[in-house]
Amino acid sequence: MDATRSIEEALEQFGQDFAARFDAATSEQTLRDEKASVLGKKGKLTEILKLMGKVPAEDRRRIGEQVNALKDAVESRFEARLEALRRQRREAELNAPPFDLSMPPRLLAPRGHRHPLSQTQDDLLAIFRDLGFLSVEGPEVELEENNFTKLAFPPDHPATDMQDTFWVDVQGAPSGARTLLRTHTSAVQVREMSSRPPPMAIVSSGAVYRRDDDITHSPMFHQVEGFLVDRRVTFGHLKAVLDAFATRLYGPGTRTRFRPSYFPFVEPGAEVDVSCVFCGGQGCRVCKQTGWIEILGCGMIHPAVFEQCGLDPEAYSGFAFGLGVDRIAMLRYGINDIRLLYENAPRFLTQF
Numbered sequence: 078m079d080a081t082r083s084i085e086e087a088l089e090q091f092g093q094d095f096a097a098r099f100d101a102a103t104s105e106q107t108l109r110d111e112k113a114s115v116l117g118k119k120g121k122l123t124e125i126l127k128l129m130g131k132v133p134a135e136d137r138r139r140i141g142e143q144v145n146a147l148k149d150a151v152e153s154r155f156e157a158r159l160e161a162l163r164r165q166r167r168e169a170e171l172n173a174p175p176f177d178l179s180m181p182p183r184l185l186a187p188r189g190h191r192h193p194l195s196q197t198q199d200d201l202l203a204i205f206r207d208l209g210f211l212s213v214e215g216p217e218v219e220l221e222e223n224n225f226t227k228l229a230f231p232p233d234h235p236a237t238d239m240q241d242t243f244w245v246d247v248q249g250a251p252s253g254a255r256t257l258l259r260t261h262t263s264a265v266q267v268r269e270m271s272s273r274p275p276p277m278a279i280v281s282s283g284a285v286y287r288r289d290d291d292i293t294h295s296p297m298f299h300q301v302e303g304f305l306v307d308r309r310v311t312f313g314h315l316k317a318v319l320d321a322f323a324t325r326l327y328g329p330g331t332r333t334r335f336r337p338s339y340f341p342f343v344e345p346g347a348e349v350d351v352s353c354v355f356c357g358g359q360g361c362r363v364c365k366q367t368g369w370i371e372i373l374g375c376g377m378i379h380p381a382v383f384e385q386c387g388l389d390p391e392a393y394s395g396f397a398f399g400l401g402v403d404r405i406a407m408l409r410y411g412i413n414d415i416r417l418l419y420e421n422a423p424r425f426l427t428q429f
């Protein structure tokens with residue numbers, strides 16, 4: 078058989094084969110592989126063209142045209158098959174069950190949550206905001222006068238002692254002023270009463286510091302402070318607000334008890350107990366068989382404090398209260414050692 082004849086037969090056979098192979102490809106990748114095996118450097122057509130050298134000159138042009146026509150046929154068959162495969166894939170997607178967008182994602186890392194102290198603090202603040210109190214913040218590094226002097230602490234009061242208070246040096250503090258880590262949030266009373274006109278109902282919370290350290294006392298802990306100043310405010314208003322607070326915190330039926338107590342910046346002053354949330358007042362281990370749990374200190378703002386803040390004690394009266402957030406959180410979650418709240422051990426924190 079001469080070269081022209083055998084190349085023509087090969088081309089004919091090739092023309093029949095490649096179309097079937099393209100049609101059999103079921104993915105874009107296999108289709109592209111098939112195309113490469115036809116037109117590529119080591120492809121079938123390249124193989125056939127190696128015979129060209131043996132074809133007599135007068136047949137070459139004709140054979141060349143056949144080869145070019147075949148190449149065009151390969152390209153257009155490839156494009157058509159590619160388009161068909163893409164259409165099929167799109168239709169399959171459209172007919173498949175829809176994605177469930179509401180399905181929760183798989184989490185790569187366990188999701189965290191707010192610290193039990195933050196949760197408690199947020200809940201306490203929310204109660205007072207609902208009762209109409211404006212929430213403000215005060216600094217943790219304070220002037221002695223805001224923390225003690227203007228709150229009518231005498232200069233030799235034991236709380237001001239080095240044994241009880243963390244005194245700090247602050248660059249840029251007014252000359253002669255002493256600075257400390259605030260020992261209570263009552264300093265916020267001084268800041269607000271000195272800077273805004275009554276009436277005001279304000280709540281504030283944050284970290285405070287004392288030289289304490291045992292299972293119920295931590296060197297850093299948290300307080301919520303509330304106070305209200307207006308004309309003709311009475312102890313009755315204070316009781317009503319704290320009763321409403323206790324009911325919202327511990328549920329209907331919770332009773333409060335006011336016991337006389339002393340704080341230099343209030344007169345009269347009181348400690349407030351709530352009926353034990355664990356035994357309902359019957360007496361249990363938590364309330365040490367008394368039926369009551371102490372939760373805060375409060376009182377009517379002392380006239381001397383109004384004077385220190387530039388308010389007329391004859392014109393205005395007001396009440397204030399302060400409570401320990403850590404203590405409320407310990408009661409709420411049954412935590413018996415305050416230090417657990419500050420160790421940040423995951424095995425502890427994940428329980429809340």
Ligand code: FA5
Pocket residue numbers: 260261262263287289290293294295296297298299300302340343346372373374375376397398399400401402403404415
């Ligand atoms: C005060 O700090 C007053 N400023 C509260 C106040 C405000 C009274 C307004 C009147 C008017 P006291 O020192 O009792 O009061 O502290 C309040 C609460 O903070 C305590 O009942 C207790 O729950 C909590 N507390 C005190 N020291 C610590 C401590 N070291 N660790 C954890 N909680 C503490």
